[in-house]
Amino acid sequence: MKTHSDWDYLSDSFELSIGTDPLVEDTDFDGVDDWSEWDNPDFDPLVYEMHYSYFEIGRELVLGAFCGEWLADEHDSVYYMAGWMLSGFYGLGDIRDIGASIYRLDGLGILFNAFSLLPFLGDVKKVSATVTKFAAKNPHMIFSIAVFSVKHVDDSIGMVKSAIGKDTVEYLVKKGYSEDIIVVFYKKGLDLAKFDEILTNHKIYESSPEFALFLKTQIKGGEILSKRVTFDAKKIIAAEKAGDTRRLSGYLANIKGAYAEDLAKRDLVTDGIDVIKDISHVNAGGPDMALRSAHFDDVVETKFVQSLTVSKLKNYVIRNDITGEYVLNAKYIGMHLGGEFFTNSQNQKRFVLYLNGPQSADIMKNLKQKLPERVPFKYTSTDPKTQGQIFEGTFEIVIKAVNK
Numbered sequence: 001m002k003t004h005s006d007w008d009y010l011s012d013s014f015e016l017s018i019g020t021d022p023l024v025e026d027t028d029f030d031g032v033d034d035w036s037e038w039d040n041p042d043f044d045p046l047v048y049e050m051h052y053s054y055f056e057i058g059r060e061l062v063l064g065a066f067c068g069e070w071l072a073d074e075h076d077s078v079y080y081m082a083g084w085m086l087s088g089f090y091g092l093g094d095i096r097d098i099g100a101s102i103y104r105l106d107g108l109g110i111l112f113n114a115f116s117l118l119p120f121l122g123d124v125k126k127v128s129a130t131v132t133k134f135a136a137k138n139p140h141m142i143f144s145i146a147v148f149s150v151k152h153v154d155d156s157i158g159m160v161k162s163a164i165g166k167d168t169v170e171y172l173v174k175k176g177y178s179e180d181i182i183v184v185f186y187k188k189g190l191d192l193a194k195f196d197e198i199l200t201n202h203k204i205y206e207s208s209p210e211f212a213l214f215l216k217t218q219i220k221g222g223e224i225l226s227k228r229v230t231f232d233a234k235k236i237i238a239a240e241k242a243g244d245t246r247r248l249s250g251y252l253a254n255i256k257g258a259y260a261e262d263l264a265k266r267d268l269v270t271d272g273i274d275v276i277k278d279i280s281h282v283n284a285g286g287p288d289m290a291l292r293s294a295h296f297d298d299v300v301e302t303k304f305v306q307s308l309t310v311s312k313l314k315n316y317v318i319r320n321d322i323t324g325e326y327v328l329n330a331k332y333i334g335m336h337l338g339g340e341f342f343t344n345s346q347n348q349k350r351f352v353l354y355l356n357g358p359q360s361a362d363i364m365k366n367l368k369q370k371l372p373e374r375v376p377f378k379y380t381s382t383d384p385k386t387q388g389q390i391f392e393g394t395f396e397i398v399i400k401a402v403n404k
């Protein structure tokens, strides 16, 4: 059965897969619901955008072509800029026809097609100059301008520089983002300059000095490996724009969680250690991964928090109210990792809690005082082969604290 928690016609599980919020109809707050934006290839449900009707787009395009720089500060739409750009290469009559076709055919394909021909028609530098002029007249638009130009005209760092400025690009490079990565982010609709500003304001770099490196590891050869990180980043920007501090701090906690999971992976998965299950997802619950080495089977849970009490770990270790003793929450772990984790190996099992952050050493000390070194587990198999059989033993509790 599909669950629909909001009213945007997309099921919760589908929303998680495309990064939109299952509890919010309009994740990016731009006034158009998640379904409508997902359904329209010209828009992104995770990015705040100005929405124009096809009639308005056609009109802006023609006005931009005819009036260019003259009315640029009164028309802050990328379509005005598009018309202005095209006017250097196409005749005004042709641009008027493109505008009319957009209106008639209900789509922007013909416009993007015109742009794709620009490199053959001549000098892309001319386009860059228009981008710079338009961005200077509409500084609140620079992100949309950058995305539009990189996506549809020319995906070079030069184009990004024309839109967001040479200084901003240089500043981002100094932060540890390479030029290639900057282009990829803008092409994917992520406002890296804005994102960096939010991270800086919330002191993320201070508490996580390897954060830029983390973002880099999410990208390889121009491809974003982890969709989740881009999703989180886009949601952070949208929530900040809408001034929704509650959602903003939730999303920031998510991306910090992803960062800590990445650290854990880099730290714990070394030679001779296999990842037998990787289910890290902050919103999805469950431990982050299961590891296997020659002698150990580890359940790894990562936390990046200011404080942590034993009761917050009840998915992993539960205190028996009567005896006061701790036992492993084998049911929860079996539910997420599958019963095989308990049934198919004789290795010593461990619960590894990986803590990151300035408070992690104190949290570790406090938890170690309260928790025993080992807890018993008892797992009743639900696998068809071993149905009802009971697997018992002990779990070692290993806590690791880092501040990276």
Ligand SMILES: [Ca+2]
Binding pocket: 004, 005, 006, 007, 008, 009, 010, 011, 012, 015, 022
């Ligand atoms: Ca929904």
Ligand SMILES: [Ca+2]
Binding pocket: 006, 008, 010, 015, 020, 021, 022, 023, 024, 025, 026, 027, 034
């Ligand atoms: Ca939604």
Ligand SMILES: [Ca+2]
Binding pocket: 026, 027, 028, 029, 030, 031, 032, 033, 034, 037, 045
């Ligand atoms: Ca929206």
Ligand SMILES: [Ca+2]
Binding pocket: 028, 030, 037, 043, 044, 045, 046, 047, 048, 049
């Ligand atoms: Ca949008």
